[in-house]
Amino acid sequence: MSSFTAVDPDFESRIRASFGAQQVMQTLGARLEGVAPGEVRIELPFNPALTQQHGFLHAGILGIIVDSACGYAAYTLMPAASEVLTVEYKINFLAPAMGQTFVAIGKVVKPGRTLTVCTGEVWAHTDDAEPKLVATLQATMICVAE
Amino acid sequence: MSSFTAVDPDFESRIRASFGAQQVMQTLGARLEGVAPGEVRIELPFNPALTQQHGFLHAGILGIIVDSACGYAAYTLMPAASEVLTVEYKINFLAPAMGQTFVAIGKVVKPGRTLTVCTGEVWAHTDDAEPKLVATLQATMICVAE
């Protein structure tokens, strides 16, 4: 699906190692489910410990997983000896975060040597309904040489 | 400091009740430290369970507390029988989130019957240095009648 080629053949293990080193992902219960050149998928099961006052997942939690999906999508296309940082992101919340599993998909729109622009989506999945788009994001990532 | 007046005299208890009902704030260890008309402060002590791969607080965690500070800042000016939701926010990360305590300050820029625009900042505090601005946010909140 992706039209990008990774310059680092070991991009997937590099990204899995980085994700595994993020304590916050274990705290949230987020899982790295898909890693392709320019595209990363992170899934998060519903967790009552992460809810807002109405019992839905807190919107900011969606921000964390989709920002990370975008950051890692950008990172797939960066050289082996580099780090990725989020410069900024903008997120719209489209519907309450009701669901059993939240799937964040980050995609590279425009890779660059220094800056990479990404878009992201979060879909809420439940057993008895179509997946629902609950958030959409546009982000700028920066590549930092190690 | 604030030039706004709350229409609901009980705005502070309304906001403290809402904050208290957010499971995610207890999970993160965030505290509601200041509530004034059009301005709210949320503090979060550093927590290794919330870190990214370099041991700093994950940027998205800053997003959660400053989005919430802005949402509650908008909510101080809304009527008693209302709810506040985040329509969207945009956040820039200015420096790594290193520090002992992170202080998110949300302020109303322009209140409205339906939409309220806010700005937010996150400051990293450490014992032996000046507070450092680590993130800045611009957000749109919506008032939903109960």
Add this chain to the structure above:
Amino acid sequence: MSSFTAVDPDFESRIRASFGAQQVMQTLGARLEGVAPGEVRIELPFNPALTQQHGFLHAGILGIIVDSACGYAAYTLMPAASEVLTVEYKINFLAPAMGQTFVAIGKVVKPGRTLTVCTGEVWAHTDDAEPKLVATLQATMICVAE
């Protein structure tokens, strides 16, 4: 292509009338080229009067046409007796605005009774090359009853 249905059967003439009443579009030389439910295309020929210091089209001009394409995309789905206003937008510039014609495409992501979220793109066209994506936008529009 679009999966949306317009509630106002006369949406296209309503939008063409609104576009025609925007003096700024005539000043820029922008043309309304495509109007479908949830999707609008605006084209702008290169114009030296709109350039920045390097002779490229000023980035902000891209912002105007793609914001308008998104606003009108949202407006296609709104009722006859309504107005559309831009609440906010966020735009990333991906490449210098070099080209003969700039095509802005606005699409509805999530329509709503009050707020509609859109994404937009600007493509630079030249006779001798593939179209190039030069800007991407995410916007929130509001429907105001007349």
Add this chain to the structure above:
Amino acid sequence: MSSFTAVDPDFESRIRASFGAQQVMQTLGARLEGVAPGEVRIELPFNPALTQQHGFLHAGILGIIVDSACGYAAYTLMPAASEVLTVEYKINFLAPAMGQTFVAIGKVVKPGRTLTVCTGEVWAHTDDAEPKLVATLQATMICVAE
């Protein structure tokens, strides 16, 4: 007022030359009215040629002048042999752009060797009323070595 120091003592003439080379600023009738380290002011008189369908200044025109004010604010702090480009901006529109003169003020929040983050405001001025804040912006600028 500003707490920044320019590394290039000739920053003002550098910025005035760049502004003067922007054809679009002459087309709009925009004037560079204030240049200080980390802060720039651009003014635009109301112009019927730049209006939207209700006769107010088109919102996107506010985007152009405040984006430029921020870009030049960042540029004041960059070295002599450099260029500034807008990476992205996010703008909220707070009130209809009614007024005789529109004053855009761009300020540096966080300068950097590569990226600089700015905030901007647009104020509408009329003879018989207090200036009114009509738009607020948050932007990321990049320094490109010549």
